[in-house]
Amino acid sequence: MTDTTTSTPLLQPKVKFVKTQTEVPLTLPVTAYDENGQALEKFVACERPLTVYLNWQPIVTLMTLGAKPESLTLGYLKNQGFISDINQLESVIVDWDVNSAAVITKESIDGLNDKLAEKTVTSGCGQGTVYGSFLQGLDEINLAQVTLKQSVIYSLLKNINAYNDTYKNAGAVHGCGICQADNILAFVEDVGRHNAVDTLAGDMWMEQQGGEDKIFYTTGRLTSEMIIKVAKMGIPVLLSRSGVTQMGLELAQQLGITLIARAKGRHFLVYNGVENIDFDAKK
Amino acid sequence: MTDTTTSTPLLQPKVKFVKTQTEVPLTLPVTAYDENGQALEKFVACERPLTVYLNWQPIVTLMTLGAKPESLTLGYLKNQGFISDINQLESVIVDWDVNSAAVITKESIDGLNDKLAEKTVTSGCGQGTVYGSFLQGLDEINLAQVTLKQSVIYSLLKNINAYNDTYKNAGAVHGCGICQADNILAFVEDVGRHNAVDTLAGDMWMEQQGGEDKIFYTTGRLTSEMIIKVAKMGIPVLLSRSGVTQMGLELAQQLGITLIARAKGRHFLVYNGVENIDFDAKK
Numbered sequence: 001m002t003d004t005t006t007s008t009p010l011l012q013p014k015v016k017f018v019k020t021q022t023e024v025p026l027t028l029p030v031t032a033y034d035e036n037g038q039a040l041e042k043f044v045a046c047e048r049p050l051t052v053y054l055n056w057q058p059i060v061t062l063m064t065l066g067a068k069p070e071s072l073t074l075g076y077l078k079n080q081g082f083i084s085d086i087n088q089l090e091s092v093i094v095d096w097d098v099n100s101a102a103v104i105t106k107e108s109i110d111g112l113n114d115k116l117a118e119k120t121v122t123s124g125c126g127q128g129t130v131y132g133s134f135l136q137g138l139d140e141i142n143l144a145q146v147t148l149k150q151s152v153i154y155s156l157l158k159n160i161n162a163y164n165d166t167y168k169n170a171g172a173v174h175g176c177g178i179c180q181a182d183n184i185l186a187f188v189e190d191v192g193r194h195n196a197v198d199t200l201a202g203d204m205w206m207e208q209q210g211g212e213d214k215i216f217y218t219t220g221r222l223t224s225e226m227i228i229k230v231a232k233m234g235i236p237v238l239l240s241r242s243g244v245t246q247m248g249l250e251l252a253q254q255l256g257i258t259l260i261a262r263a264k265g266r267h268f269l270v271y272n273g274v275e276n277i278d279f280d281a282k283k
Numbered sequence: 284m285t286d287t288t289t290s291t292p293l294l295q296p297k298v299k300f301v302k303t304q305t306e307v308p309l310t311l312p313v314t315a316y317d318e319n320g321q322a323l324e325k326f327v328a329c330e331r332p333l334t335v336y337l338n339w340q341p342i343v344t345l346m347t348l349g350a351k352p353e354s355l356t357l358g359y360l361k362n363q364g365f366i367s368d369i370n371q372l373e374s375v376i377v378d379w380d381v382n383s384a385a386v387i388t389k390e391s392i393d394g395l396n397d398k399l400a401e402k403t404v405t406s407g408c409g410q411g412t413v414y415g416s417f418l419q420g421l422d423e424i425n426l427a428q429v430t431l432k433q434s435v436i437y438s439l440l441k442n443i444n445a446y447n448d449t450y451k452n453a454g455a456v457h458g459c460g461i462c463q464a465d466n467i468l469a470f471v472e473d474v475g476r477h478n479a480v481d482t483l484a485g486d487m488w489m490e491q492q493g494g495e496d497k498i499f500y501t502t503g504r505l506t507s508e509m510i511i512k513v514a515k516m517g518i519p520v521l522l523s524r525s526g527v528t529q530m531g532l533e534l535a536q537q538l539g540i541t542l543i544a545r546a547k548g549r550h551f552l553v554y555n556g557v558e559n560i561d562f563d564a565k566k
Contacts, residue, residue: 028529032544032552035433037562042552047507047528063507063530150318171545172504172526191506191528221455223474224330224346243455245330245474246311247346261315262454269315269325279320 022096024048024066026189027170043170047191050094053102054082055109065166065173065190068199069094072190073101075202079229081136082115086205138228143236143256144212151281153239155182157263160217163187167219176200177217178235185214193220197229204233211235218242222261227251237273239263244271305379307331307349309472310453326453330474333377336385337365338392348449348456348473351482352377355473356384358485362512364419365398369488421511426519426539427495434564436522438465440546443500446470450502459483460500461518468497476503480512487516494518501525505544510534520556522546527554 027043034040051061052073059082064072070092077083083105090104159182164175166189174193178186178200186203190196197218204211211234220226222244228251230238237258244252244261249271252259258273270277310326317323334344335356342365347355353375360366366388373387439462447458449472457476461469461483469486473479480501487494494517503509505527511534513521520541527535527544532554535542541556553560 030529030532030554032554033557033560034553035549035551035562036565037557037560040552042554044527044529044532044554047530170526172506172528191504221474223455243453244327245455246313246327247330249313249327266318268318269323270317271313271315271325271327274316274320277316277320279318282319 024096026065026067026166045166045170045172045191048096049099051100052076053100054112055104056102057112062195063191064195066096067166067190068188068203069096069101071188071202071206072195072199073103073202074205075198075200076195077103078205079198079201079232082109082112086208135228138231138251138255141231141234141255143231143234145256145276146213146236146258147276147278148215148237148258149278149280152181153260153263153268154266154281156184156215156217156239157265158182159184160187164189164219174218174220176220178204179215179217180213181215193218194225194229196220197226201229201233215239221245222248222252222259224248224251227255227257227259231255231257237276239268307379309348309350309449328449328453328455328474331379332382334383335359336383337395338387339385340395345478346474347478349379350449350473351471351486352379352384354471354485354489355478355482356386356485357488358481358483359478360386361488362481362484362515365392365395369491418511421514421534421538424514424517424538426514426517428539428559429496429519429541430559430561431498431520431541432561432563435464436543436546436551437549437564439467439498439500439522440548441465442467443470447472447502457501457503459503461487462498462500463496464498476501477508477512479503480509484512484516498522504528505531505535505542507531507534510538510540510542514538514540520559522551 027045029041030044031039032042046066047063048066049061050064050069052059054077073092088105090106092103094101156179160177163184166173167175173189173191174196175187175189176196177184186200188196188199214235215237216230216235217239219241221242222240224247227248239260241264244259252272258276259271260268261271262269310328312324313327314322315325329349330346331349332344333347333352335342337360356375371388373389375386377384442465443460446467449456450458456472456474457479458470458472459479460467469483471479471482497518498520499513499518500522502524504525505523507530510531522543524547527542535555541559542554543551544554545552
């Protein structure tokens with residue numbers, strides 16, 4: 001596992017697919033002037049359009065940092081319900097020269113036109129999820145009940161500090177990580193926190209990894225879509241540096257997710273699932 | 284101008300339209316447990332679905348805090364290019380009992396079905412803007428070139444601290460403001476920063492206010508869509524507490540927007556338009 005890159009591979013993907021990709025830089029140097037009028041060299045995070053095509057039909061244009069476009073593409077398509085079975089995949093090809101990601105499945109997808117015809121999308125802090133299917137399938141989700149030690153939370157937060165390179169250099173990005181206890185299995189940064197979640201969902205899907213023994217960390221706020229995506233990945237613990245909304249909390253209660261917000265250093269707030277926390281490191 | 288509410292009216296709307304709205308609370312009390320296992324009463328920001336209907340056709344479901352749903356609805360429709368002329372509006376009715384906002388225009392809208400049929404949307408940190416029209420019309424934008432005093436920036440930042448009630452109580456929201464020098468004309472908070480921008484765009488549109496003598500403040504990051512929306516409001520100065528992406532910067536350079544990021548207290552970074560800053564308050 002390389003720890004100097006912005007994103008770490010979860011494990012080697014079991015699904016073989018063709019991918020061509022020109023690596024793109026994640027940050028660029030620019031000149032900015034501070035309050036003394038002094039010129040400083042700063043780095044800004046990149047933001048690139050990536051148009052996703054599924055069997056040659058354009059689906060969405062994702063504005064992304066560009067770290068892991070294949071994982072992002074697959075994770076997006078899975079989370080939006082376009083593809084459910086990893087074995088359906090024929091190939092994923094990303095070409096930054098034309099800002100495109102083309103996904104081909106072995107057989108045509110039933111109901112693709114109908115799905116594309118659904119026009120009502122969620123938005124606001126979300127990503128254009130079709131609202132009709134936004135809340136679908138939640139009743140079928142059955143998350144593991146796990147105990148989490150306070151000492152593991154502290155150790156995880158300390159370890160995760162090694163991973164947010166783009167944020168440290170340039171800011172303006174969110175980061176998400178999949179952890180097993182305090183072990184950071186994968187970490188991704190992106191302009192939008194939803195992209196980062198989708199990228200990790202893509203990774204886990206390719207690897208056919210289950211979520212029941214994982215913890216999901218994010219720097220972003222715990223809003224409704226975040227909770228739903230993490231639940232669909234089968235992960236029962238969600239840890240954020242930021243805050244939580246009322247709908248995020250209600251969904252966590254409904255789905256049985258242990259929800260920990262405002263987590264930094266030795267501080268955190270448990271909004272749901274406090275009975276699952278083993279306070280083994282109180283002062 | 285009331286300064287105890289989360290959102291302040293810009294000026295009285297010149298367009299009369301029917302609106303029925305049940306005021307909804309913006310925050311709710313919940314119990315959370317800190318790192319000592321101690322129960323604390325905390326407030327969480329609300330997050331509600333609001334489905335926007337235009338002439339009875341569903342357009343989008345916005346996940347919103349709920350402060351100013353009529354302004355948000357109109358600002359969204361304007362920024363997405365569904366309606367361009369305020370005089371086209373017949374009525375705007377919001378009903379929280381069915382989480383809906385219904386907008387009726389005096390005449391039917393040409394090309395509405397085509398627009399709804401356009402399926403490729405931007406996303407990532409954006410809002411589902413149709414990418415094809417995302418960058419359209421930028422060449423026609425001609426922003427004023429204005430000088431901005433450093434002392435005014437400092438005064439504005441100090442004044443804006445009085446407005447972010449929901450953030451202070453509950454966190455998890457972004458805030459945006461329209462200012463005239465250090466005078467805060469309007470301030471709105473929402474779960475997503477794009478909603479807050481759209482809400483202010485709706486306010487300005489209803490009021491038929493021009494943007495050339497305004498400054499736009501946001502707590503959110505300066506990404507491509509933010510720059511484009513503010514430019515379409517005719518505002519030439521953009522000030523943020525957060526950072527900027529490479530595409531946001533490139534668009535600001537192209538459009539001639541003075542871009543100031545990381546603005547807090549006495550610190551800021553000018554990424555574009557430093558020649559427009561009068562450094563009258565250097566230490």
